[in-house]
Amino acid sequence: MRSRIVAVLFFCGSIAHPYVGASALEFMNIDMCAVSSSFGGAGSASSGTIEGVYKNPSSITGLPTAFSVYGSYALYVLDSLYSGAFAYQFENGIVLAFGTKGIFYNAIEAGIPYTSGFSTNLGAFDLYAAGAIALPLGDMLSLPIGFSVGATLGYALEVLDTTAIHAFVASVGGVAFFVERKLTGGVTIKNIGFGGTDAETILPPLEILLGAGYTWDVIDALSLKGLLDIDALSFAQGGIPTVRAGVEVLIMKFAAVRLGCVYADSQFDITAGAGAKFSLTAGAPFSVDYSFSTATWIGMRHTLSMSYSFGDIRGQKTTR
DSSP, X not given: OHXXXXXXXXXXXXXXXXXXXXXXXXXXXXXXXXXXXXXXXXXXXXXXXXXXXXXXXXXXXXXXXXEEEEEEEEEOSXXXXXXXXXXXXXXXXXXEEEEEEEEEEOSOOSOSOOOTTOOSSXXXXXXXXXXXXXXXXXXXXXXXXXEEEEEEEEEEEEEETTEEEEEEEEEEEEEEEETTTTEEEEEEEEEEEEEEOSSOEEOOOOEEEEEEEEEEEEETXXXXXXXXXXXXHHHHTTSOOOEEEEEEEEETTTXXXXXXXXXXXXXXXXXXXXXXXXXXXXXXXXXXXXXEEEETTTEEEEEEEEEEEEEEEOOXXXXX
């Protein structure tokens, strides 16, 4: 009976979100953030973004103020996705952050060969919670290049009916900055750990991501930014690597328009989004962002997120 339920969890992860993989706990690699979603999910080479607690933990350095909060919600065809995070940045640039994200599934798809008495409409949800630390080593050690490192320790839970999959995972990453910090390169190793049910062991979905980014200030009122992520692990294993890429046009340092794409599992999907940043008080930005993404076999997903930074202004030497 338990093996059948675990099989359904595998099914939910692969059908509801086909290009993240085909095993339980794959929800950990689903992008639930509006900004990175509109970049096609790319973000391993970002900096100054609280969303890094879910992706590259080193990218949470460079936040504009001492405190930052973030939240998002996405309504999908088969489920609802949410995420939230809080970060504190010390005067020396070290950042501590905590984040959580999860999924509430709607009715489980019928047509799966269940054992007798096994319902086709059971409660199911996913939850991931993590704490992160990031250090701007380049600035702290006065190195000729900017360089940040970070690590995340998290717990994941996937539940269907009375069966639960637990996992303990860690992620590590680094971002380097060149050419007056306009050119960035990043590497992330995600979901190192172990998990399973009472009956069997399940390894978390490991990812090794290589990222690059570039920001071009066309004029004072207009800048362009591009991000690219490649899954090096799938390439090393002889498969076709997952590629995520996106561009952003930032106007007057206020309004942003983004377009991205994802290629994975022989699927090509488009993402898009927009955002606006306001200053409620001096040096305390409030951002609202929206993303739209397609999934070839499922349909459309709309994500809305908000973030707010407040408290003492920090010396932001890295840029997002």
